[in-house]
Structure formats: C-alpha cells, structure tokens
C-alpha cells in the first residue's frame with residue numbers, strides 16, 4: 001500500500017482552486033483574499049486518491065440508457081413540502097434525488113425551517129434528520145417548542161459522512177436533512193471539518209447517495225460575512241438547488257431566495273416571519289411590508305420590484321437634511337449606494353434640485369434589498385418629497401427607470417406590477433409614458449395611470 005503523506009496547500013473558498021502557495025488573488029476566479037490553508041493527502045504510489053479508488057468499485061454497475069427510454073415521470077415526481085410558497089420557490093416541490101443547499105448566517109433560522117419542513121413531510125413519508133451541531137436532546141426541545149409531529153422523524157447525531165451514507169443506504173428514508181456541512185467529516189481526509197476539501201468531499205459523497213437512491217436531501221451550509229469558514233460557494237457548483245436565507249437578524253422577516261435551481265426558475269423568493277412558534281410563511285408580503293406605513297409624511301414613496309416572477313411592493317424612505325459638516329453625508333440601507341449618488345446627480349442636473357449641501361439617507365423598509373432599475377423613479381420621488389417636505393398622496397405608486405438625461409424609461413413586467421399595486425389598493429400609478437402604449441388602460445378600472453416622460457413631470461405629482 002502506498003505510504004500516506006500529507007501536505008499543506010491553499011484552496012480558494014470561492015471556486016476551489018488549489019495552489020501550493022498563498023496568493024492574494026485567486027488565479028482561477030479572480031476573487032481577492034479567498035485562499036485558505038488546507039491539508040490534503042499527497043498522491044503517491046498508484047496515484048489514486050481515496051475518493052477515486054472507492055468509486056472505482058461500483059463503476060462496473062454503470063449502464064447507459066437511451067434517452068427515449070428514460071421515464072419522464074421521474075422528473076415530475078416531487079414532494080410537496082406543506083409550505084406552499086416554498087414549493088413555488090423550488091419550482092413545484094422537492095424533486096426526488098435532488099440535493100438542495102440551504103445557506104445562511106448562523107441564527108438565520110435554517111435548523112428551525114428544516115425541522116418544521118421535516119414535520120410537514122413526515123405526515124406522509126419517513127424522514128431522517130442528521131445533526132452534527134446540536135445534541136438529540138436540543139432537537140427534541142426545539143421540536144416540542146415548534147409543535148412538530150414526532151412519530152415519523154428519525155434523528156441521528158452523527159458527523160461521520162460515511163456512517164451517514166451507510167445509514168441512508170440501509171434505512172432508505174424518503175427525505176434527509178444534513179445540519180450542517182461544516183460539522184461533517186470524511187475520516188479519510190486529513191484536514192479538519194469545515195475546510196474546503198472536507199466540505200467538497202462530504203458534499204459529493206452525500207450527493208452520490210442521494211442520486212443513487214433517489215432520496216432528496218437538504219444540506220445546511222453556514223455563510224459567514226467575512227468568509228472565515230470555507231464557504232458553501234464551493235458547494236454551489238455541486239448541488240442542484242441553492243437556497244439562501246437573507247435578512248437582518250434584528251428584523252422578524254426572513255427572505256428565502258433560490259439563487260440556483262436545476263428544476264425551476266432562479267431568483268424566486270418567499271418570505272417568512274420568525275416567531276417563537278417557528279417560521280410562519282407570509283402569503284402576502286406586499287401587504288405586510290406596507291402595513292405600518294406612515295401616511296401623510298414626506299419622504300416616502302412606494303415601489304414595486306419583481307422578485308423572480310413575483311411582484312412585491314415596498315416602501316422607500318428618504319431623508320434630506322441640512323448637513324452639519326463640510327462634506328454632506330450620503331447613506332443607504334437596502335439600496336445600492338452608487339445608484340443613489342447617480343440619481344442625486346440626475347436630480348441636480350436635469351430637474352434643478354440642488355442637493356450639494358444636504359445630507360441624504362435612503363432606507364428600504366423591512367430589510368429587503370432593492371436593486372432593480374424600476375426603483376429609480378420612486379427613489380427620486382422620495383428624495384424630492386423629503387427635500388420639499390411635501391408628502392406624496394398615499395394612493396400613489398411610482399414605477400420606472402431614470403436615465404442620465406432625466407428621462408423616465410420603461411421596465412419589464414409592467415402589467416404584473418400594476419396588478420399587484422391595484423390588488424393592494426393603490427389608485428394611481430406614475431409610470432413611463434413609453435409603457436402606456438403597451439398597456440390597456442381599461443383593464444385597470446380602479447387605477448389611474450399617469451405616463452411621464454421626464455423626471456420633472458413626475459415631480460409635479462407632489463403638487
């Protein structure tokens with residue numbers, strides 16, 4: 001047998017590139033400061049890594065099928081999660097044999113969501129929950145708090161991936177949760193849990209078991225803002241679907257976003273409310289985000305963004321005040337900072353509002369991040385409303401991109417956005433004049449559509 005030798009290498013947490021020396025910039029993906037130290041087994045003797053040699057055992061069993069012989073029902077069979085919105089994000093439920101990465105910062109609510117999910121699925125199917133982070137007793141306590149049905153959920157407190165794979169193979173549960181990948185390890189890999197090589201190898205072994213047995217699997221991956229832990233970035237390429245939990249821990253709302261999906265469209269989101277009894281699905285996010293909206297206050301404007309195929313209304317707040325320092329302060333939360341500066345420049349040059357000696361703050365209520373150009377017009381309206389201290393009427397929504405010439409330009413999905421605004425009860429919409437041509441105004445009986453060509457025209461709505 002070949003003698004085992006270990007060596008230290010540097011691995012990119014973003015793409016998995018291996019380098020013998022530390023480098024500031026990854027030569028493969030160009031990411032800065034992404035290399036972390038890792039220990040790998042040096043390939044000696046036969047030149048086969050342990051993973052390769054163990055795989056060669058079942059290579060004899062590989063057969064190829066004609067495409068026309070593959071049954072299409074395999075793709076159609078999906079498990080419904082019991083969370084309607086989550087099913088929509090996944091593209092209609094969990095596909096058998098698919099592997100889903102659920103990423104998020106610690107405390108985002110990943111374990112909570114998955115235990116609730118197990119509870120729902122276990123009403124019909126047997127599920128296995130593997131925890132490497134918490135003890136079985138801690139999970140039990142959480143299950144009691146969340147009032148999760150317990151009689152069809154099996155629990156394993158284990159972190160050895162090969163033992164878990166063997167358990168899945170012999171037990172054949174219908175759904176598996178691995179919480180979390182950073183605590184899992186392959187005994188035959190020298191580096192410690194959470195390192196890039198462990199994370200990659202653990203994921204691919206779990207994936208192989210999931211595919212072979214057609215068992216869907218959800219793997220939890222912690223994401224750290226500073227990337228101290230080997231990021232689930234390296235896992236993204238391996239798994240079928242990537243879901244990320246977004247949202248400020250201080251806020252009760254959590255946004256779950258599909259950033260990759262082999263079985264559905266990406267960028268779909270669903271929202272949850274974090275309560276003591278667990279995560280509650282928010283069926284009507286627009287209504288909730290606008291609930292506590294201050295009425296008759298200057299500096300507010302409602303915007304409508306498309307999150308995947310779903311329009312969501314949210315409130316943009318702006319505050320323009322006299323600066324106390326030499327240079328004015330500009331800050332934005334939930335909105336792109338450079339986009340804000342660009343819009344302020346347009347307002348100054350094209351609409352004649354001088355903001356050079358004023359502080360400007362932009363805030364998106366509810367912890368949402370708006371990065372669509374359709375928010376340009378409402379941002380401008382909110383800024384001018386605050387500057388003039390003139391509130392916008394409460395029933396008005398603004399949708400449109402603002403160009404450098406001060407022109408208001410069309411955006412996609414205008415009809416969906418207007419439908420959503422109408423549903424929530426808005427009665428007037430300021431939209432690009434250009435979009436009026438493609439819209440049938442009579443199909444919006446409860447809403448007055450006002451087409452504007454320049455940002456100046458839109459500001460007239462302030463009266």
Ligand SMILES: Nc1ncnc2c1ncn2[C@@H]1O[C@H](COP(=O)(O)OP(=O)(O)O)[C@@H](O)[C@H]1O
Pocket residue numbers: 104105106107108109110111112113145249274275276277
């Ligand atoms: N006893 C409790 N009552 C109410 N909320 C709790 C309780 N324990 C934990 N939480 C909430 O659950 C969150 C932790 O969720 P968890 O699923 O463990 O996160 P993750 O697995 O993503 O690290 C905390 O942010 C907290 O808001």
Ligand SMILES: [Mg+2]
Pocket residue numbers: 110111112133179
């Ligand atoms: Mg957890």
Ligand SMILES: [Zn+2]
Pocket residue numbers: 012013014015016017026027028029030031034
């Ligand atoms: Zn890289």
